[in-house]
Amino acid sequence: GTCPVDYPTGGATEEPGQPSTCPEYFRWIHEDLRPWAHTGITREAVETAKRTANFRLVIVNGKAYVERYQRAFQTRDVFTLWGILQLLRRFPGQVPDLELMFDCVDWPVVAKSGGYGENGDNATVAPPPLFRYCGDDRTLDIVFPDWSFWGWPEINIKPWEGLQKELKEGNKRKRWMEREAYAYWKGNPAVAETRMDLMKCNVSEEHDWNARVFAQDWVKESQQGYKQSDLANQCLHRYKIYIEGSAWSVSQKYIMACDSVTLIVKPHYYDFFTRSLVPVHHYWPIQEHDKCKSIKFAVDWGNSHKQKAQEIGMAASSFIQDELKMDFVYDYMLHLLTQYSKLLTFKPVVPKRAVELCSESMACNAAGLEKKFMMESLVKGPSERAPCTIPTPYDPPSLSAVLRRNSNSIKQVELWEKRYWDNQNKQQQQA
DSSP: OOOOSOSOOSOOOOOSSOOOBOOGGGGHHHHHHGGGTTTOBOHHHHHHGGGGOSEEEEEETTEEEEEESSOOSTTHHHHHHHHHHHHHHHSTTTSOOEEEEEOOSSSOOOBTTTTOOGGGTTOSSOOOOEEESOEETTBOOEEOOOGGGGOBGGGTBOOHHHHHHHHHHHHTTSOGGGSEEEEEEEEOGGGOHHHHHHHTTBOOSSOOOSEEEEEOOHHHHHHTTSTTOOGGGOOOEEEEEEOOSSSOOTHHHHHHTTSSEEEEEOOSEEOTTGGGOOBTTTBEEEOSTTHHHHHHHHHHHHHHSHHHHHHHHHHHHHIIIIISSHHHHHHHHHHHHHHHHHHBOSOOOOOTTOEEEOHHHHHHHOOHHHHHHHHHHOOOSOOSSOOOBOOOOOOHHHHHHHHHHHHHHHHHHHHHHHHHHHHHHHHHHHO
């Protein structure tokens, strides 16, 4: 199918008043692109990133073209490309010309230790710029919002805009004080050893670690019409556990939207928004190697400091509702792609083997839930609000201060936890 030519290509009129300032996590755009600050991004660098890419995205004159290399798992690539098309519909004429490589696999692959110049200073070799859904401290991959914001049909997870509202409504069903005073987790443990380890924290004859954890069988769920996996009905516990899967997990936003205290098992990966989360303000940190004792202490602490615990739960929910609304997801994409395109040292061109993408042909070729989610997340027309204003980069001292504050908060919790268990052991010995 050919793509229509009549969609407006100019930006919307600015609404009166100043554009808002973007959330804090937008500052990480500068950090993610810092490796190319001095060298710029050459065509060679982009071609090097092709090695593991699922597709090359080219935007020229506000139109999107894709050259596919390998199909991604499930519909990750489909919904990522769909998201990019919605960005173009939302901000017509504002997304600059660019070429990029996108890898839809979980794990980041561009190693910092790959012999690239440290932070781009005096760098002779720049790393390949590769977009993906998450990163970690050892890699330089550029993080981009994941496919689930537009829907994950394989497991019946709706587009974020509607689901976010449902989660907000779902929170009202049970006030925090009336919820079960335990930590809840439900997911697929088979994808990671750390999740198998979490299953050991379940209640048994010998122990109650204050955890209620359940293995999710997605195959069975899909056969039974997803009756047991409605996310808006999972806000019934005071505490909810977030634990990574094979890498980061898209479940984090759903878990944190519950008004429950999110117990985060020490993460190794970050996605685009998680780097501005503050331990003991937005969530409670859980040790990775002693999960059960860590969870038991967290729940006991929260049940005896109910006011503070509720504040942590509310801080997470309001972060997810206010700072992760779809407006900001699109703004993040726009700012990231704009800053990225400024670094390109070459003129993007449409490759011979690339096909033009458009919402109409994508939605027409889809069926079932895939089509339903596309229609639900379709951007109807250009945005009436201007994108938020991107905050300035961190200077090195302020970035160090942020990282230090976070690590000190985590150390503080570990100290409280140690004291708690020392006391428990003393009491047992005296008994």
